[in-house]
Amino acid sequence: MFAILKRELSAYFTSPIGYIYLAVFYFFSGFYFFAYTLLQNTTNLTNVFIMMFTIVTFLIPILTMRLMSEEKKHKTDQALLTAPISLVALVMGKFLAAVLVFAMGVAIMVVFGIVVACFATPDWAVFWGNVVGMLLLGAALIAIGMFISALTENQVIAAIGGFAVGISLALIDSLTSLISVSWLRSVVDNLSFMTRYSDFTQGMLNISNVLFFVSVCAVFVFLTVRVFEKQRWA
Amino acid sequence: MIEVQNLIKLYGSKRAVDDVSFTVKKGEILGFLGPNGAGKSTTMNILTGYLSSTSGTVTIDGKEILEDPIEAKKRIGYLPEHPPLYLDMTVKDYLGFMYDLKKIKLPKKQHIEEICQVVRISDVYDRVIKHLSKGYRQRVGLAQALLGTPDVLILDEPTVGLDPKQIIEIRNLIKSLGEKHTIILSSHILPEVQAICERVIVINKGKIVADDTPDNLSRAMSTDHKLIVRVDGPEAEVYKLLSKIPGMEQVNTLGQREDGVYDYSLEGEKGVDMRREVFKRLAERNWAILGMRSSELSLEDIFLQLTADSAEDTRANLGGEK
Numbered sequence: 128m129f130a131i132l133k134r135e136l137s138a139y140f141t142s143p144i145g146y147i148y149l150a151v152f153y154f155f156s157g158f159y160f161f162a163y164t165l166l167q168n169t170t171n172l173t174n175v176f177i178m179m180f181t182i183v184t185f186l187i188p189i190l191t192m193r194l195m196s197e198e199k200k201h202k203t204d205q206a207l208l209t210a211p212i213s214l215v216a217l218v219m220g221k222f223l224a225a226v227l228v229f230a231m232g233v234a235i236m237v238v239f240g241i242v243v244a245c246f247a248t249p250d251w252a253v254f255w256g257n258v259v260g261m262l263l264l265g266a267a268l269i270a271i272g273m274f275i276s277a278l279t280e281n282q283v284i285a286a287i288g289g290f291a292v293g294i295s296l297a298l299i300d301s302l303t304s305l306i307s308v309s310w311l312r313s314v315v316d317n318l319s320f321m322t323r324y325s326d327f328t329q330g331m332l333n334i335s336n337v338l339f340f341v342s343v344c345a346v347f348v349f350l351t352v353r354v355f356e357k358q359r360w361a
Numbered sequence: 362m363i364e365v366q367n368l369i370k371l372y373g374s375k376r377a378v379d380d381v382s383f384t385v386k387k388g389e390i391l392g393f394l395g396p397n398g399a400g401k402s403t404t405m406n407i408l409t410g411y412l413s414s415t416s417g418t419v420t421i422d423g424k425e426i427l428e429d430p431i432e433a434k435k436r437i438g439y440l441p442e443h444p445p446l447y448l449d450m451t452v453k454d455y456l457g458f459m460y461d462l463k464k465i466k467l468p469k470k471q472h473i474e475e476i477c478q479v480v481r482i483s484d485v486y487d488r489v490i491k492h493l494s495k496g497y498r499q500r501v502g503l504a505q506a507l508l509g510t511p512d513v514l515i516l517d518e519p520t521v522g523l524d525p526k527q528i529i530e531i532r533n534l535i536k537s538l539g540e541k542h543t544i545i546l547s548s549h550i551l552p553e554v555q556a557i558c559e560r561v562i563v564i565n566k567g568k569i570v571a572d573d574t575p576d577n578l579s580r581a582m583s584t585d586h587k588l589i590v591r592v593d594g595p596e597a598e599v600y601k602l603l604s605k606i607p608g609m610e611q612v613n614t615l616g617q618r619e620d621g622v623y624d625y626s627l628e629g630e631k632g633v634d635m636r637r638e639v640f641k642r643l644a645e646r647n648w649a650i651l652g653m654r655s656s657e658l659s660l661e662d663i664f665l666q667l668t669a670d671s672a673e674d675t676r677a678n679l680g681g682e683k
Binding site (some may be wrong): 133134207212 | 411449463
């Protein structure tokens, strides 16, 4: 697993993808930090985290698009699948590599926190809750993106699939009001990434939300493993 | 070392591998021969655990590939048809990654350097794989398979796309590796298999059609004792002389080769060796024999003969591919 993790990390930064992701993440978070925190004369970083939701949904497919599809295209999956490692270790290695690169982006938030702390003490509990929420959101989206990437040999399709899922998840909230069946509405409501994420931004560390994002990760890691299993039997 | 039993692989209703069974002993070099699309690569992919068989078992050194995949895979070095190379890595990084991936315990730097010397890629050690030629890429693929000196090497068309000099190099390399490793290699080039392998399995349309040493195969297939002789002497008289040899059943003139030199094909009774008699009689008349060979079938002929049933299909397929 660590061999794969290491290789994926270096692959992010031998190609421009890792740098582009970080640059875009830093640019937008920096902009929002300036507009919503510095300019407002507040120590509250919550608005920055809320605004980053959309940016994250759009950036994560960039991180995940080549994760699995490229292996298939260049037939390097043959080396991975005939190596003495389990499929779970293979998938987890890739998943963790993407999460780590994502976390490098999120790390800028900590810098913002420190900058604010130079002038006044921010609400650290809320701040760290926000960071945890963003990491969980990212991890869940990465798991979904990785799964989509495993379904195709084409990076572009993987990226577009990732965008489509991300946008749909963001749209869920406007959908719920249109659903008249109450139980169906509550099901869809509970699937909303935005609702669950905004709990974090409001400073609530709800265990059910944490479990929700962790389960999404687990389910899609599992499904990715199944995709590889299925390919062997096809 | 390798035991394959009743391997079947279905792609939909198509039988890519159809009830294939064989065993390979330790230290043996086995050639897998067959036309394109015969099921060679599929079989190899199943042997290495990349694909699962529909039914049947593969055992590597006592470990079943599906039941104990990690232990079985540790014993295999695999060079697939397309070497699984990460083009954006340097040879050094790539081999380092594969070393870690295979969880090898040998001293890392030394081990990788040794293998690079064996396959002669030390001079491109720090180059990015993307910029390497096909021959070098193939060798990097081979180096990757050799990492950890696995007991079993499975090489899918290892010399494809190489220039003649490289082909000879790689063949010699495989031969020398055969002293320590058990090797299965596939090819559709007959002389290659004949040159390297101690044993040949001919596979066609997913089925094994022959399994023997290259020599035995050609011997078993040559039905009658046939000779081809090239003689310097007057055609009609030589013909008459040859026909009179006891046990001779048929003599045919194959035509003039040089000035006054003719080829004859001789077919004797089964089990009669006519070579000495032919020599003596021609020598008495002072007609020089410029060449004599028994017309044993070459592996090429055997191959064509064995796969003849499907010649029609093959032709159709070839048409399709074009």
